[in-house]
Amino acid sequence: MASTVPMEAPICLVENSNGELIVNQQGLQILTSITKPVVVVAIVGMYRTGKSYLMNKLAGKNKGFSLGSTVQSHTKGIWMWCVPHPIKSDHTLVLLDTEGLGDVEKGDSKNDSWIFALAILLSSTFVYNSMNTINHQALEQMQYVKELTELIKVKSSPNVVGEDSAEFVGFFPDFVWTVRDFTLELELDGRPITPDEYLENALKLSKGEHPKIHMANLPRECIRKFFPKRKCFTFDRPTNNRSILAHLEDVQESQLEPAFKDQAENFCSYIFSNAKPKTLSGGIMVNGNRLGKLLETYVKTISRGDIPCLENAVLALAQTENSAAVQKATNHYVEQMKLRVDFPTETLQDLLNLHTDCEKEAISIFMKHSFKDDTNKFKKELVENLESKKDDFICQNEEESTKYCQSKLENLSQTLILAISQGTYSVPGGYQLYRKEREKIMNDYHQLPRKGVKADEVLQKFLQSLAMTEEAILQTDQALTEQEKALEVEQVKREAAEKEKKLLEQQQMEMQQKMEAQQRSYEENIKQLKQKMEEDRKQILKEQEAILDHKLKEQKRLMEEGFHAKAKEMEKQMKDLQEKFDAENNKSQFSSFLDHFSNVLMIVLPGAGKLLGLAMKVLSKVVP
Template sequence: MASAVPMVAPICLVENKNEELMVNQQALKILRSITKPVVVVAIVGMYRTGKSYLMNRLAGKNAGFSLGSTVQSHTKGIWMWCVPHPKYLDHDLVLLDTEGLGDVEKDDSQNDSWIFALAILLSSTFVYNSMSTINHQALEQMQYVTELTELIKVKSSPNAVGEDSAEFVGFFPDFVWTVRDFTLELKLDGHPITPDEYLENALKLSKGKNPKVQTANLPRECIRKFFPKRKCFIFDRPTNDKSLLSRLEDVEESQLEPAFKDQADNFCSYIFSNAKPKTLSGGIIVNGNRLGMLLDTYVKTMSSGDVPCLENAVLALAQTENSAAVQKATNYYVEQMTLKMDLRMETLQDLINLHTDCEKEAISIFMKHSFKDDTHKFQEELVQILETKKNDFICQNEEESNRYCQIKLEHLSQTLMEAISQGSFFVPGGYKLYRKEREEIMNNYHQVPKKGVKADEVLQKFLQSLAMTEESILKTDQALSEQEKAFEAEQFKRVAAEKEKKLLQQRQTEKQQKMKAQQRSYEENIKQLKIKMEEDRIQILREQEMILDHKLKEQQKLIEEGFHKKAEEMKRQTENLQTGIKHAKSRNSSWWTSILNAISVRFMSLLSGAGKLTE
């Protein structure tokens, strides 16, 4: 099972040099070459707690991320290892091992906060690794989670100070707490409990107005608010042989404690089965390329001293991705039209039918790869491009038909033109000879296959070019009476008028066909846009209902724990959410109509404008 981006070893993704974070461009290039959706697992925790070992287990290797064997922190910055997902072939697994928090050798703890924030922003599953137990000290070490609202903004609005946790929930990953070297019994009040129950009990708020109690409650509250989906794993010591602990990368599976091996396998199995692809608010699936763009944006913002804004980062990503979506759709359309279009399409309708099929697929490709095109700027750009490309194909088809028909007529009329230049028809009975030659040319021309859309027009122009010569031959033919000459002249004019009328009708038909094609193009764009808008609306509703469910559960927990004031606060938030959801659900057809009408006017204007270029 080969990875799209084979990596035999991890690479530093975010370098931490002189207390400054920088993206490693080589690693970024690897990440951005991944086109599959990515499941991103990031691990953080205090230094020397065995984070790297768990990451290596997820990669299916003993060695890879540096483990170190001394009290000195080994991992600096954020290291990345992209491997094929062991369970889902259509995904890749991106493992992020972070620099240990609380390293005494570091002068500035701000770096720890940024590393923590980046791990949150990039991952779809966030693993916090600690030692021995989830106690007061372990929760104190989770101080970084309390700083997230200061380190990260969700909305770009200047009024977005003190944002509601619901905003963060839409962007934040699932949470897993791993407790290493756990030696306690999993019991509460004398009853066995699961690791998940152990975590939830540890996250219960303590009562009291003492500042120390409130400070201790803060990380608990933040974990509960920001991470609705929580999981806990406990691990025994990997081995009781102290000499082996310092070189776990060399330890054989048989040398590990059976309990630890089972616990590690359960952890990996959970991650492989339950860790979701990285997804942004609105159901936007992130691949390696998108993740790389987001990372670059976040680190540049942090380096400039600003606070990363999730909304701005997603909008910047959307600008790039939507431009690429327009290009993908355009490339597909041009490739398919070029591949399927005959050298000379027999009728304009044949070409338009082909255009309609290719355009439909191109719009579908754009819809699949675009997101947050709220002003429909990029779809409008695609509408205009495809209409222009269609007109280019129509012109090319006409030019090719025109060129081919002229060549054929020149070849077929060569004998006739030579006879005219030699005066062969300016003799008694010459007109009948001329007519016979001309009719033979026309019959042979009609037999030529695949002449294309300009066949009649080229023939008409050819006959018009012979009109004066034909009149001279008729006048000088002494074998014809004046009455016969008058009849032939009238017959010639009548046939010419009929052919001209037929050409005008053809042009009118083609004009109507072009207008119908524009109408179909408009209808297809509106149809697919309406489907996408409805899908987006349903996705947003689904996310809001998930957040509401989380808040209602948290509200109930607060009531059970006796925190009625906090529960009232949470109740106000849930009521606001419920109002928003109710409003979104009540949007009726008139709401859709008003939006689509505004878009429709712009689309039709674009189509009409592009259509005039070929008239």
């Protein structure tokens, strides 16, 4: 399925077979074929709470995800529906409907926890669907959010404790709580409130030291800690007619309560306008292909009985993506060179100018599609590839020039060769006749266009091949005196020496041009890498500021609610985080990274290293 073609119906993406999660290969194939960025909306909640209806509405359909009309859970595993985004034409909307939590027919609640965790890991907007009210019981059912820190690791380091890790905020999706069949008045202390205010009030912590109070506060703390962006929607009953309620997918819109229709429309409008594309830490945009690879990694890890580690999953994805980025950039270079180079080029510089343009585009493509190449492994591979391909084009250019020039000289010298074989020049005055014919050949040859880089060398070899014959003709020419013959020999030697000198100068110039081309490659690589590093650093700083801002807001709220000890602890966490972020953003790290890549380039591009010397060291000192 092309990324622009919508699916006609949902398909199972993750099968839940006897308590084991398995990636459905057909669903995976559809997902990985999507090249556009994806906005991923996943919905979870207790079974039989109407999750599938909301997902169908987001797909713009009445039917699709199975609604069911009995107390039995219909959705098993995770089902996917990929549809064109109704607002963002350059994105694809991926809807994930999960099997109901708390199904009494399931024997192992661990299965629910993994479904919940996968929904968190895959989505950019996470919808939790519940019934009636957000009360103590509803929050207790959010026990799965408390378990996330036991089911997911952010870092591979064993020293990082999950729940205390600020990085969780960086990858958790936006949170939307939908409350179905809501019958309460949205009022607080006698004043009307919004659904968002209703949610925030429900998330207030209860005071007291009793273990039950501590347990009741845990899901509230986790939601507040891990989901900086929260939204709430309340829905009236769709209809009071039980027979209609049992078959919502078949009813007309006119049969539903107006308030419910408006609420569903508002929900969809919010999702379409506000749900963000799925991104990884560092602002790495996720398309369907990347999401599919991440899913495979997560499910394989879970199947082994291990805990999914986000850092490892992203690094594994980076290995695959960076390798593909190298190939994509290399292919682009080769394709563009084939399109733009008309062999043979008149000069080497003409070819190298085209190389510079195509190389710049290739580097840009690699920078766009690669990420987390911290060891420069793939950058080095790309540089080596482009150097190798450039050398191939230079060789091809020389071969085409050589073949063309040899062919032309062969045609131009046919009369001369025939005359030599017939002894035409072995007569008094024959040498002058020979010289005249040779000069004519050279003049005609020089007039030929587009001979290419080997024009002089081929001509030189051609003349060298005639040297012995020419000397024999000279010596047998009885019309010339011995002195005239000696002078002619000296003239021939001078001409040969001049041609040899000219050829050597051309070769030296070409060597200089090649080294200058390597210098341009060096500078272009550094320029684009520096630009990418600056963009990455800005994104990292933005994410770090968002984490600190979220913790600051949470600290203020804890102070307002009277939890001074927790607020003090939060203040210490912020201080520690700030110190950690400052260390990570140390400019010397960026300079060191540039120095390392500089050394890599000097090995791969020795000509650039000779010309530039320590120029990279200077560059690294001026990184802002």
